[in-house]
Amino acid sequence: MEIIEKAPAKINLGLDVLYKRDDGYHELEMIMASVDLSDRLIFTPTNTNDIIIKTDNGFLPVDRKNNIYQAIDVMKKTYGFTQGVEVNLKKNLPVAAGLGGGSSDAAAAFRGVNRLFDIGASLEEMAKLSVPIGTDIPYCLYGQTALVTGVGDCVKPLSHPMPQCWVVLVKPKISVSTPRVFSKIQVDSLSHPDIHAIYQAIENQDYQEMIQHLGNSLESYTMDVFPIVKYVKEKMLEFGADTAVMSGSGPTVLALCKKRSRAIHVANALKGFCDEVYLVRTLNR
Ligand SMILES: C[C@](O)(CO)[C@H](O)COP(=O)(O)OP(=O)(O)OC[C@H]1O[C@@H](n2ccc(N)nc2=O)[C@H](O)[C@@H]1O
Ligand SMILES: Nc1ncnc2c1ncn2[C@@H]1O[C@H](COP(=O)(O)OP(=O)(O)OP(=O)(O)O)[C@@H](O)[C@H]1O
Numbered sequence: 051m052e053i054i055e056k057a058p059a060k061i062n063l064g065l066d067v068l069y070k071r072d073d074g075y076h077e078l079e080m081i082m083a084s085v086d087l088s089d090r091l092i093f094t095p096t097n098t099n100d101i102i103i104k105t106d107n108g109f110l111p112v113d114r115k116n117n118i119y120q121a122i123d124v125m126k127k128t129y130g131f132t133q134g135v136e137v138n139l140k141k142n143l144p145v146a147a148g149l150g151g152g153s154s155d156a157a158a159a160f161r162g163v164n165r166l167f168d169i170g171a172s173l174e175e176m177a178k179l180s181v182p183i184g185t186d187i188p189y190c191l192y193g194q195t196a197l198v199t200g201v202g203d204c205v206k207p208l209s210h211p212m213p214q215c216w217v218v219l220v221k222p223k224i225s226v227s228t229p230r231v232f233s234k235i236q237v238d239s240l241s242h243p244d245i246h247a248i249y250q251a252i253e254n255q256d257y258q259e260m261i262q263h264l265g266n267s268l269e270s271y272t273m274d275v276f277p278i279v280k281y282v283k284e285k286m287l288e289f290g291a292d293t294a295v296m297s298g299s300g301p302t303v304l305a306l307c308k309k310r311s312r313a314i315h316v317a318n319a320l321k322g323f324c325d326e327v328y329l330v331r332t333l334n335r
Pocket of ligand 2: 298
Protein backbone atom coordinates (compact mmCIF):
# COMPACT_ATOMS: atom_id res chain seq x y z
CA MET A 51 0.00 0.00 0.00
CA GLU A 52 1.24 3.50 -0.76
CA ILE A 53 -0.15 6.97 -0.19
CA ILE A 54 0.52 10.10 -2.23
CA GLU A 55 0.35 13.64 -0.88
CA LYS A 56 0.88 16.92 -2.73
CA ALA A 57 2.81 19.68 -0.97
CA PRO A 58 1.92 23.01 -2.63
CA ALA A 59 3.89 26.25 -2.37
CA LYS A 60 2.50 28.90 -0.04
CA ILE A 61 2.53 32.60 -0.83
CA ASN A 62 2.25 35.53 1.59
CA LEU A 63 -0.19 38.07 0.15
CA GLY A 64 0.33 40.14 3.26
CA LEU A 65 2.95 39.80 6.00
CA ASP A 66 3.01 42.23 8.90
CA VAL A 67 5.57 41.99 11.69
CA LEU A 68 3.90 43.42 14.81
CA TYR A 69 6.58 43.10 17.49
CA LYS A 70 9.36 40.94 18.88
CA ARG A 71 8.22 38.70 21.70
CA ASP A 72 10.12 37.85 24.88
CA ASP A 73 10.87 34.36 23.50
CA GLY A 74 12.69 35.95 20.54
CA TYR A 75 10.02 35.07 17.97
CA HIS A 76 8.01 37.73 16.17
CA GLU A 77 4.30 38.24 16.40
CA LEU A 78 2.96 38.21 12.84
CA GLU A 79 -0.25 38.92 10.97
CA MET A 80 -0.41 37.33 7.54
CA ILE A 81 -2.75 36.46 4.70
CA MET A 82 -1.56 33.23 3.14
CA ALA A 83 -2.70 31.24 0.11
CA SER A 84 -1.40 28.30 -1.93
CA VAL A 85 -0.52 27.97 -5.60
CA ASP A 86 -0.50 25.09 -8.03
CA LEU A 87 3.21 24.26 -7.85
CA SER A 88 3.81 21.26 -5.62
CA ASP A 89 6.27 18.71 -4.33
CA ARG A 90 5.02 15.10 -4.41
CA LEU A 91 5.50 12.71 -1.51
CA ILE A 92 4.88 8.95 -1.70
CA PHE A 93 4.62 7.09 1.62
CA THR A 94 5.15 3.32 1.91
CA PRO A 95 5.18 1.30 5.15
CA THR A 96 8.35 -0.74 5.77
CA ASN A 97 9.17 -3.80 7.87
CA THR A 98 11.72 -1.98 10.04
CA ASN A 99 10.88 0.90 12.39
CA ASP A 100 13.08 3.44 10.58
CA ILE A 101 12.12 6.65 8.79
CA ILE A 102 13.75 6.54 5.35
CA ILE A 103 13.74 9.58 3.05
CA LYS A 104 14.68 9.39 -0.61
CA THR A 105 14.65 12.42 -2.90
CA ASP A 106 15.65 13.48 -6.38
CA ASN A 107 17.17 16.67 -4.90
CA GLY A 108 20.76 15.83 -4.01
CA PHE A 109 21.22 19.00 -1.93
CA LEU A 110 18.60 18.20 0.71
CA PRO A 111 19.35 16.41 3.98
CA VAL A 112 17.68 13.00 4.26
CA ASP A 113 18.32 12.51 7.98
CA ARG A 114 16.57 14.10 10.96
CA LYS A 115 17.49 17.55 9.60
CA ASN A 116 14.75 17.05 7.03
CA ASN A 117 11.39 18.49 8.11
CA ILE A 118 9.68 15.35 6.82
CA TYR A 119 11.71 13.21 9.22
CA GLN A 120 10.84 15.48 12.16
CA ALA A 121 7.14 15.44 11.33
CA ILE A 122 6.97 11.64 11.18
CA ASP A 123 9.15 11.30 14.27
CA VAL A 124 6.83 13.48 16.39
CA MET A 125 3.78 11.57 15.07
CA LYS A 126 5.45 8.26 16.06
CA LYS A 127 6.27 9.53 19.54
CA THR A 128 2.87 11.15 20.12
CA TYR A 129 0.64 8.40 18.78
CA GLY A 130 2.92 5.50 19.66
CA PHE A 131 3.16 3.70 16.34
CA THR A 132 6.40 1.86 15.72
CA GLN A 133 6.17 0.82 12.09
CA GLY A 134 8.71 2.37 9.77
CA VAL A 135 7.93 4.37 6.66
CA GLU A 136 9.75 5.19 3.45
CA VAL A 137 9.10 8.58 1.89
CA ASN A 138 9.95 9.36 -1.71
CA LEU A 139 10.10 13.12 -2.23
CA LYS A 140 9.87 14.53 -5.75
CA LYS A 141 11.14 18.07 -5.16
CA ASN A 142 9.63 20.63 -7.54
CA LEU A 143 9.66 23.70 -5.28
CA PRO A 144 12.77 25.85 -5.05
CA VAL A 145 14.56 25.49 -1.68
CA ALA A 146 15.02 28.38 0.78
CA ALA A 147 12.86 30.49 -1.49
CA GLY A 148 10.16 31.98 0.76
CA LEU A 149 7.61 29.53 -0.62
CA GLY A 150 7.53 27.29 2.45
CA GLY A 151 8.75 24.18 0.65
CA GLY A 152 10.12 22.39 3.71
CA SER A 153 7.04 23.36 5.71
CA SER A 154 4.65 22.11 3.06
CA ASP A 155 6.59 18.81 2.86
CA ALA A 156 6.31 18.46 6.64
CA ALA A 157 2.57 19.15 6.50
CA ALA A 158 2.22 16.50 3.79
CA ALA A 159 4.16 14.08 6.02
CA PHE A 160 1.77 14.71 8.95
CA ARG A 161 -1.23 14.09 6.66
CA GLY A 162 0.47 11.14 4.94
CA VAL A 163 1.30 9.05 8.01
CA ASN A 164 -2.03 10.02 9.59
CA ARG A 165 -3.75 8.36 6.62
CA LEU A 166 -1.23 5.54 6.13
CA PHE A 167 -1.52 4.25 9.70
CA ASP A 168 -5.12 5.35 10.25
CA ILE A 169 -4.13 7.42 13.30
CA GLY A 170 -7.15 9.72 13.34
CA ALA A 171 -5.26 12.84 14.49
CA SER A 172 -7.14 16.10 13.84
CA LEU A 173 -5.66 19.04 11.92
CA GLU A 174 -5.64 21.03 15.17
CA GLU A 175 -3.63 18.34 16.97
CA MET A 176 -1.10 18.04 14.15
CA ALA A 177 -0.83 21.85 13.87
CA LYS A 178 0.10 22.07 17.57
CA LEU A 179 2.76 19.38 17.18
CA SER A 180 4.18 21.08 14.09
CA VAL A 181 5.08 24.54 15.43
CA PRO A 182 8.52 23.63 16.87
CA ILE A 183 9.45 22.12 13.49
CA GLY A 184 8.43 25.20 11.48
CA THR A 185 6.01 28.06 11.97
CA ASP A 186 4.66 27.83 8.40
CA ILE A 187 3.52 24.22 8.91
CA PRO A 188 0.17 24.97 10.64
CA TYR A 189 -0.91 27.02 7.59
CA CYS A 190 0.31 24.29 5.23
CA LEU A 191 -1.74 21.69 7.13
CA TYR A 192 -4.94 23.67 6.53
CA GLY A 193 -3.83 24.69 3.04
CA GLN A 194 -6.72 27.11 2.59
CA THR A 195 -6.51 30.86 2.07
CA ALA A 196 -6.21 32.03 5.66
CA LEU A 197 -5.52 34.80 8.15
CA VAL A 198 -2.50 33.55 10.10
CA THR A 199 -1.45 35.17 13.38
CA GLY A 200 0.72 34.52 16.45
CA VAL A 201 4.09 33.17 15.35
CA GLY A 202 2.26 31.39 12.54
CA ASP A 203 0.41 29.01 14.85
CA CYS A 204 -3.10 30.56 14.72
CA VAL A 205 -4.77 29.77 11.41
CA LYS A 206 -8.20 31.14 10.57
CA PRO A 207 -9.36 29.96 7.13
CA LEU A 208 -11.26 32.62 5.17
CA SER A 209 -14.72 31.78 3.89
CA HIS A 210 -13.57 32.38 0.29
CA PRO A 211 -10.39 31.47 -1.60
CA MET A 212 -8.24 34.33 -2.87
CA PRO A 213 -9.73 35.59 -6.17
CA GLN A 214 -8.57 33.38 -9.05
CA CYS A 215 -5.67 34.77 -11.04
CA TRP A 216 -2.32 33.87 -12.59
CA VAL A 217 0.78 33.98 -10.43
CA VAL A 218 4.32 34.43 -11.72
CA LEU A 219 6.94 33.29 -9.22
CA VAL A 220 10.51 34.43 -9.76
CA LYS A 221 13.33 33.18 -7.56
CA PRO A 222 16.63 35.03 -7.95
CA LYS A 223 19.70 32.82 -7.67
CA ILE A 224 20.38 33.57 -3.99
CA SER A 225 19.35 31.85 -0.77
CA VAL A 226 17.87 33.86 2.05
CA SER A 227 18.10 32.62 5.64
CA THR A 228 14.82 33.23 7.48
CA PRO A 229 16.45 33.23 10.97
CA ARG A 230 18.97 35.82 9.75
CA VAL A 231 16.28 38.13 8.37
CA PHE A 232 14.31 37.98 11.62
CA SER A 233 17.45 38.59 13.67
CA LYS A 234 18.48 41.63 11.61
CA ILE A 235 15.23 43.59 11.16
CA GLN A 236 14.56 46.74 13.20
CA VAL A 237 10.90 46.29 14.01
CA ASP A 238 10.33 50.04 14.63
CA SER A 239 11.37 50.96 11.11
CA LEU A 240 9.26 48.41 9.21
CA SER A 241 6.32 49.19 6.94
CA HIS A 242 2.95 47.69 7.89
CA PRO A 243 0.62 46.41 5.15
CA ASP A 244 -3.12 46.66 5.87
CA ILE A 245 -3.85 42.98 6.54
CA HIS A 246 -7.48 43.68 7.39
CA ALA A 247 -8.01 45.35 4.00
CA ILE A 248 -6.61 42.26 2.20
CA TYR A 249 -8.84 40.07 4.35
CA GLN A 250 -11.95 42.11 3.51
CA ALA A 251 -11.12 42.28 -0.20
CA ILE A 252 -10.85 38.48 -0.34
CA GLU A 253 -14.07 38.00 1.61
CA ASN A 254 -15.72 40.39 -0.90
CA GLN A 255 -13.99 38.57 -3.80
CA ASP A 256 -12.75 41.97 -4.96
CA TYR A 257 -9.53 41.37 -6.91
CA GLN A 258 -8.93 45.04 -7.72
CA GLU A 259 -9.24 46.04 -4.07
CA MET A 260 -7.03 43.12 -2.93
CA ILE A 261 -4.11 44.01 -5.20
CA GLN A 262 -4.01 47.59 -3.81
CA HIS A 263 -3.03 46.25 -0.38
CA LEU A 264 -0.50 43.43 -0.85
CA GLY A 265 2.62 44.05 1.20
CA ASN A 266 5.36 42.47 3.26
CA SER A 267 7.13 44.03 6.26
CA LEU A 268 10.27 41.97 5.54
CA GLU A 269 10.59 43.15 1.93
CA SER A 270 12.64 46.30 2.54
CA TYR A 271 15.29 44.46 4.59
CA THR A 272 15.75 41.64 2.06
CA MET A 273 15.77 44.14 -0.82
CA ASP A 274 18.45 46.26 0.86
CA VAL A 275 20.71 43.22 1.34
CA PHE A 276 19.90 41.65 -2.05
CA PRO A 277 19.13 44.41 -4.61
CA ILE A 278 18.25 41.74 -7.23
CA VAL A 279 14.98 41.18 -5.33
CA LYS A 280 14.02 44.84 -5.78
CA TYR A 281 15.06 44.68 -9.43
CA VAL A 282 12.85 41.63 -10.06
CA LYS A 283 9.85 43.37 -8.50
CA GLU A 284 10.44 46.52 -10.56
CA LYS A 285 10.74 44.48 -13.76
CA MET A 286 7.51 42.60 -13.03
CA LEU A 287 5.64 45.88 -12.67
CA GLU A 288 7.35 47.35 -15.73
CA PHE A 289 6.24 44.36 -17.84
CA GLY A 290 2.63 44.81 -16.77
CA ALA A 291 1.97 42.75 -13.65
CA ASP A 292 -1.14 43.91 -11.76
CA THR A 293 0.94 43.88 -8.57
CA ALA A 294 4.10 42.28 -7.18
CA VAL A 295 5.33 41.49 -3.67
CA MET A 296 8.03 39.40 -2.02
CA SER A 297 6.90 36.12 -0.41
CA GLY A 298 7.96 35.23 3.17
CA SER A 299 11.51 36.32 3.93
CA GLY A 300 12.31 36.04 0.21
CA PRO A 301 13.96 35.96 -2.20
CA THR A 302 11.02 34.83 -4.39
CA VAL A 303 8.87 37.66 -5.71
CA LEU A 304 5.33 36.91 -6.86
CA ALA A 305 3.41 38.85 -9.49
CA LEU A 306 -0.36 38.61 -9.87
CA CYS A 307 -2.11 38.98 -13.23
CA LYS A 308 -5.82 38.57 -13.93
CA LYS A 309 -5.18 38.07 -17.65
CA ARG A 310 -3.34 34.95 -18.79
CA SER A 311 -1.71 36.75 -21.74
CA ARG A 312 -0.27 39.36 -19.39
CA ALA A 313 1.08 36.67 -17.05
CA ILE A 314 2.77 34.87 -19.95
CA HIS A 315 4.35 38.16 -21.02
CA VAL A 316 5.65 38.87 -17.50
CA ALA A 317 6.98 35.30 -17.11
CA ASN A 318 8.75 35.34 -20.48
CA ALA A 319 10.22 38.79 -19.85
CA LEU A 320 11.57 37.76 -16.43
CA LYS A 321 13.28 34.67 -17.89
CA GLY A 322 15.80 37.12 -19.29
CA PHE A 323 16.86 38.02 -15.74
CA CYS A 324 16.39 34.83 -13.72
CA ASP A 325 16.48 31.07 -14.41
CA GLU A 326 13.78 30.08 -11.97
CA VAL A 327 10.48 31.43 -13.29
CA TYR A 328 7.16 29.63 -12.69
CA LEU A 329 3.78 30.51 -14.18
CA VAL A 330 1.08 28.99 -11.98
CA ARG A 331 -2.57 29.34 -10.93
CA THR A 332 -3.97 30.03 -7.51
CA LEU A 333 -5.51 26.98 -5.84
CA ASN A 334 -9.25 27.43 -5.57
CA ARG A 335 -9.45 26.89 -1.82
C1 LIG B 1 8.63 34.22 7.07
C2 LIG B 1 7.61 33.09 6.97
O1 LIG B 1 7.91 32.28 5.86
C3 LIG B 1 6.23 33.69 6.75
O2 LIG B 1 5.32 32.78 6.19
C4 LIG B 1 7.63 32.24 8.20
O3 LIG B 1 7.31 33.01 9.34
C5 LIG B 1 8.92 31.50 8.41
O4 LIG B 1 8.64 30.16 8.53
P1 LIG B 1 9.79 29.03 8.56
O5 LIG B 1 10.68 29.16 7.38
O6 LIG B 1 9.05 27.75 8.79
O7 LIG B 1 10.64 29.47 9.75
P2 LIG B 1 10.92 28.76 11.16
O8 LIG B 1 11.83 27.62 10.91
O9 LIG B 1 9.65 28.54 11.87
O10 LIG B 1 11.69 29.94 11.90
C6 LIG B 1 13.02 30.26 11.57
C7 LIG B 1 13.45 31.38 12.49
O11 LIG B 1 12.79 32.61 12.16
C8 LIG B 1 12.48 33.35 13.31
N1 LIG B 1 11.02 33.56 13.40
C9 LIG B 1 10.16 32.75 12.75
C10 LIG B 1 8.80 32.96 12.84
C11 LIG B 1 8.34 34.03 13.65
N2 LIG B 1 7.03 34.27 13.78
N3 LIG B 1 9.22 34.82 14.28
C12 LIG B 1 10.56 34.61 14.17
O12 LIG B 1 11.36 35.35 14.73
C13 LIG B 1 13.02 32.56 14.48
O13 LIG B 1 14.31 33.04 14.76
C14 LIG B 1 13.12 31.14 13.94
O14 LIG B 1 14.09 30.38 14.58
N1 LIG C 1 11.83 18.78 2.93
C1 LIG C 1 12.60 19.86 2.82
N2 LIG C 1 12.50 20.62 1.71
C2 LIG C 1 13.26 21.76 1.62
N3 LIG C 1 14.15 22.16 2.53
C3 LIG C 1 14.27 21.44 3.64
C4 LIG C 1 13.52 20.26 3.84
N4 LIG C 1 13.84 19.76 5.03
C5 LIG C 1 14.77 20.57 5.55
N5 LIG C 1 15.07 21.58 4.71
C6 LIG C 1 16.03 22.67 4.96
O1 LIG C 1 15.29 23.86 5.27
C7 LIG C 1 15.90 25.03 4.72
C8 LIG C 1 14.83 25.99 4.19
O2 LIG C 1 14.19 25.42 3.10
P1 LIG C 1 12.67 25.78 2.66
O3 LIG C 1 12.55 25.45 1.23
O4 LIG C 1 11.70 25.17 3.58
O5 LIG C 1 12.68 27.36 2.88
P2 LIG C 1 11.69 28.51 2.52
O6 LIG C 1 11.04 28.31 1.19
O7 LIG C 1 12.49 29.76 2.64
O8 LIG C 1 10.62 28.51 3.66
P3 LIG C 1 9.86 29.77 4.25
O9 LIG C 1 8.99 30.32 3.18
O10 LIG C 1 9.03 29.09 5.31
O11 LIG C 1 10.86 30.74 4.76
C9 LIG C 1 16.88 24.54 3.66
O12 LIG C 1 18.14 25.02 4.00
C10 LIG C 1 16.84 23.01 3.71
O13 LIG C 1 18.12 22.42 3.80
